[in-house]
Amino acid sequence: xxxxxxxxxxxxxxxxxxxxxxxxxxxxxxxxxxxxxxxxxxxxxxxxxxxxxxxxxxxxxxxxxxxxxxxxxxxxxxxxxxxxxxxxxxxxxxxxxxxxxxxxxxxxxxxxxxxxxxxxxxxxxxxxxxxxxxxxxxxxxxxxxxxxxxxxxxxxxxxxxxxxxxxxxxxxxxxxxxxxxxxxxxxxxxxxxxxxxxxxxxxxxxxxxxxxxxxxxxxxxxxxxxxxxxxxxxxxxxxxxxxxxxxxxxxxxxxxxxxxxxxxxxxxxxxxxxxxxxxxxxxxxxxxxxxxxxxxxxxxxxxxxxxxxxxxxxxxxxxxxxxxxxxxxxxxxxxxxxxxxxxxxxxxxxxxxxxxxxxxxxxxxxxxxxxxxxxxxxxxxxxxxxxxxxxxxxxxxxxxxxxxxxxxxxxxxxxxxxxxxxxxxx
Numbered sequence: 001x002x003x004x005x006x007x008x009x010x011x012x013x014x015x016x017x018x019x020x021x022x023x024x025x026x027x028x029x030x031x032x033x034x035x036x037x038x039x040x041x042x043x044x045x046x047x048x049x050x051x052x053x054x055x056x057x058x059x060x061x062x063x064x065x066x067x068x069x070x071x072x073x074x075x076x077x078x079x080x081x082x083x084x085x086x087x088x089x090x091x092x093x094x095x096x097x098x099x100x101x102x103x104x105x106x107x108x109x110x111x112x113x114x115x116x117x118x119x120x121x122x123x124x125x126x127x128x129x130x131x132x133x134x135x136x137x138x139x140x141x142x143x144x145x146x147x148x149x150x151x152x153x154x155x156x157x158x159x160x161x162x163x164x165x166x167x168x169x170x171x172x173x174x175x176x177x178x179x180x181x182x183x184x185x186x187x188x189x190x191x192x193x194x195x196x197x198x199x200x201x202x203x204x205x206x207x208x209x210x211x212x213x214x215x216x217x218x219x220x221x222x223x224x225x226x227x228x229x230x231x232x233x234x235x236x237x238x239x240x241x242x243x244x245x246x247x248x249x250x251x252x253x254x255x256x257x258x259x260x261x262x263x264x265x266x267x268x269x270x271x272x273x274x275x276x277x278x279x280x281x282x283x284x285x286x287x288x289x290x291x292x293x294x295x296x297x298x299x300x301x302x303x304x305x306x307x308x309x310x311x312x313x314x315x316x317x318x319x320x321x322x323x324x325x326x327x328x329x330x331x332x333x334x335x336x337x338x339x340x341x342x343x344x345x346x347x348x349x350x351x352x353x354x355x356x357x358x359x360x361x362x363x364x365x366x367x368x369x370x371x372x373x374x375x376x377x378x379x380x381x382x383x384x385x386x387x388x389x390x391x392x393x394x395x396x397x398x399x400x401x402x403x404x405x406x407x408x409x410x411x412x413x414x415x416x417x418x419x420x421x422x423x424x425x426x
Contacts, residue, residue, distance in 0.1 A: 021142050070123055077119035084109030090149060106150030113140050114150060131172060134164035138184060145191050153204035161185060162213040169220025175294065185213065207249070209306050211240060215262065217377050221295040227283065228296035231333055235303025237266035238330040242310035244360075245324060246317070254373055263375035267329045268358065268381055275351045275385070276338070276392055280344035283337075290367060304330055325361055329354075355385045367418065375414060383407050 012018050018026075077255065087105040091098070114137045121128060138160045145154045161184045168178035195203040218236055222229045244247065244260025254261065273279070307330045314323050332354055340347035362378030386403050 073123045077116045081116045082111040084112040103152045106148040106153045110153045131167040158209045165217040204256045211258045211262040221299045228300045232299035234333045235307045235330045237263045238307040267326050280340045280347045
């Protein structure tokens with residue numbers, strides 16, 4: 001945007017829109033901002049350089065591993081980590097303002113820690129599982145995030161704790177449960193909040209990784225029955241959606257508002273899953289044991305309470321009308337479960353009507369806001385609903401075909417209407 005503005009300055013001056021003095025002040029402002037803003041490409045190449053250097057050291061060690069004694073192997077184990085600490089110390093005391101040095105040295109130290117743990121374990125034949133290795137790696141790497149501070153290490157840390165939770169909660173199920181994932185996730189939140197405003201790209205990447213990590217790892221609470229996990233996931237998606245409507249996320253572009261996107265898509269996905277008849281007609285035969293399914297129950301209660309609190313907070317900050325209708329989906333799901341045990345047909349109809357209403361309100365909202373993305377998202381919800389009914393209804397192929405033709409025509413006509421309205425407005 002700044003390059004286009006600077007290029008248009010002579011034309012703006014000649015058209016007497018701005019004065020030559022104003023144009024010069026604009027040039028000076030952007031020149032000063034360019035000097036104070038780090039070259040993002042250099043930061044990326046610095047991080048990649050640290051990654052490749054670490055991988056190269058590992059390959060060299062692997063090639064000569066069996067020619068080394070125990071002492072040599074231990075020296076090799078701690079040498080990269082020591083080098084990483086020296087470089088990080090130099091960065092802190094000499095180049096503290098340089099983000100390229102910060103991110104590169106911290107990334108190198110992060111991988112050095114993991115390499116040192118694995119080499120020492122191999123030298124002394126220490127048995128262990130992948131989840132344990134990842135846990136200690138992330139614990140030892142956590143201080144690097146705040147001492148340096150490093151956003152790249154923070155992103156790698158989020159990937160690591162997600163991997164740890166999956167390894168413990170899914171691959172080793174039902175022997176263990178990654179309960180420590182949650183405090184590990186909370187430990188990175190202070191750094192994440194500090195990125196707001198000044199480190200826009202890193203902040204957006206963190207938002208996406210945190211959202212995806214929560215979606216992946218919440219399922220580790222499950223011990224078999226998915227009914228309570230449905231409530232837990234719906235509550236979490238509503239929390240994410242409500243969070244995405246608050247500052248500083250509400251002012252962001254849709255693609256950078258991870259919480260809004262993940263929350264909305266998650267709510268619709270859960271409702272589409274609940275729209276099938278088999279789920280509700282099989283609900284009566286499910287035996288929910290609250291003692292053995294305490295984790296699912298805890299997740300459902302906590303996520304529901306958080307969603308209720310977020311709605312209350314949103315209402316206090318604005319009004320009921322500003323709350324996205326999808327934010328109430330967690331209440332609807334709880335009511336549907338209450339009814340579904342005794343009257344499954346009512347829940348089936350209610351879910352489908354709810355999805356249809358969400359698609360219509362989204363289409364209307366997109367049309368009013370002049371947003372092609374929101375408009376087509378509403379049409380996609382309607383298309384997904386019709387596609388789901390394609391598989392569990394006895395409608396004839398002619399009616400099914402007409403429904404898809406109608407949705408396709410809707411896509412074309414509504415987008416044409418939006419384009420025409422925008423062209424007339426301009």
